[in-house]
Amino acid sequence: MTDNLRQLIRSCLAGDQQAMLDLVNRFKGQVFGLCYRMLGHREDAEDAAQEAFARALRNLHSWDSEREFEPWLLAIAGNRCRTALSRRMRRPPPRSLNEPVASRTPDLQAAKQLTEEVNLALSSLRDQYREAFILFHQHELSYAEIAEAMQCPIGTVRTWIHRARRELIRHLQAREVVETRYAV
Amino acid sequence: MLCDEFEARLNDVLDARQSPEQDLELQRHAHQCTACQAQLHALTCLLDGLELSEDPPLPDDFAWRIVEQACQNRRPFRPRAVQLAALAIAATLLLATLPFGWVVFGPSPQITGSARQIDAPPSDAVASAKPPETSIEDPDDSQSGWLVPSSSILELYPAEARQRHREQVTQLADDLRPIATPFNAAMAAIRRTIPQRSSSSKGQPRASLQPHRSTQNIS
Numbered sequence: 024m025t026d027n028l029r030q031l032i033r034s035c036l037a038g039d040q041q042a043m044l045d046l047v048n049r050f051k052g053q054v055f056g057l058c059y060r061m062l063g064h065r066e067d068a069e070d071a072a073q074e075a076f077a078r079a080l081r082n083l084h085s086w087d088s089e090r091e092f093e094p095w096l097l098a099i100a101g102n103r104c105r106t107a108l109s110r111r112m113r114r115p116p117p118r119s120l121n122e123p124v125a126s127r128t129p130d131l132q133a134a135k136q137l138t139e140e141v142n143l144a145l146s147s148l149r150d151q152y153r154e155a156f157i158l159f160h161q162h163e164l165s166y167a168e169i170a171e172a173m174q175c176p177i178g179t180v181r182t183w184i185h186r187a188r189r190e191l192i193r194h195l196q197a198r199e200v201v202e203t204r205y206a207v
Numbered sequence: 208m209l210c211d212e213f214e215a216r217l218n219d220v221l222d223a224r225q226s227p228e229q230d231l232e233l234q235r236h237a238h239q240c241t242a243c244q245a246q247l248h249a250l251t252c253l254l255d256g257l258e259l260s261e262d263p264p265l266p267d268d269f270a271w272r273i274v275e276q277a278c279q280n281r282r283p284f285r286p287r288a289v290q291l292a293a294l295a296i297a298a299t300l301l302l303a304t305l306p307f308g309w310v311v312f313g314p315s316p317q318i319t320g321s322a323r324q325i326d327a328p329p330s331d332a333v334a335s336a337k338p339p340e341t342s343i344e345d346p347d348d349s350q351s352g353w354l355v356p357s358s359s360i361l362e363l364y365p366a367e368a369r370q371r372h373r374e375q376v377t378q379l380a381d382d383l384r385p386i387a388t389p390f391n392a393a394m395a396a397i398r399r400t401i402p403q404r405s406s407s408s409k410g411q412p413r414a415s416l417q418p419h420r421s422t423q424n425i426s
Contacts, residue, residue: 040274047270056262065263072265073273080277134259141256160257163224185218192249200252 028092036083047076053093053162054100060157061104062111063146071107075100090171094164098172101154108150137200144194148187155180156187208236213243217250227251292397299390303383 031049034042054075058068079086079099086095145153154173158164159180166184170177208216213236220230227233227247237244 040278043274043277044270047273051265051269052262055265059262069265069269073269073276076273077277080273137252137256138260141253141260144253160254166222181222184222188218188221188250188253189214191253192246195249195252196245200249 029088032083032086032088032092035080043080046080050093050096051076054096056161057097057100057154057157058104060142060145060161061101061150061154062107063142067107067111071103072100075103078103091168093162094168094172097158097162097164098174101158101172104154105150140195140198140200141191144191144198147194148190152183152187152190155183156191159184208232210236210240210243213237213240214246217247221250292401295397296394 028049031042031046035046051072055068055072058071058075059065062068062071075096079096082099086092145156148156151173155169158169158172159166164172166177166180169180173180213233216230216233217227220227220233227250233247237247
């Protein structure tokens, strides 16, 4: 962890609001990204991310400075997402993830369709599989960091990620996404 | 390579954050096996989709709202040891005073049911305790219970009972005396667990990066 981040957190602990703003701005992409992929709903993800940051700021003194900050923060965000998902179980199912997606490829329609299919496949996974997969492939956390964030053994994380890959591949094949794109 | 080994190797390559397209063994098998080739293409598709997907933009005031919320709900840091010590003191004081409260306010063998009914004390005791000129007649006597006006208490508190209660309190104090030393030692031990704070940092948020897992949990 960089000294810059340590200094930023030290300032947050001293009550510096500008430092808190900087800290949130620095990690809001990662936290919101995880919440968005976990919940598949923009407003819910925004609420979960906000709640996760607020809790993290309130409990900064309990963070172990010997450890990485990002897994700790993402662990809080993951907990908030799981709470939101369990709360959602008692409500009617939300509409599917259909937010507009920007694309860097010339074929906007194909890119949009592909990301929607991937998001749909992700939403079909078990919560733990999805969280572990996203933390590994999108946030590029190591197995050890994911295990710490999800409070489970490394072997379990590895199993979850492998199963997530297999299920996602099967889901995409079943939806014929691969055939239309690659014409195997 | 067999098909069974293909998936395992694919996972190994991905776990090492390498590209499956650059792994010759995987490519060689994929060219020979249609099912594994489809699997590899699906995986490439998945990774492309992940890379292409972007999160919707957050509102401009997102960070500010969080800081505002965090600062509003910010409570002064109070170590759990202090809270536990306060609870321990309160519980000890309650337990220590409970017998006194029982002696003073608890049901006495002299007073049962209504506060005005005295259970057949010796006649000479009644004669000595009851002032002749005091009237304690009350039409709502039976409903008054323990809520007796204070001026009447002494009238209902015979000298013999008073003397016996005084002896009981004295006896209780003698009984509690051996407990006092270990109690003081326990209180000193609790005080030692409370972290000392300098006067300059009093009332300010803790600026230390040291972990305090033992004293504060993440809610």
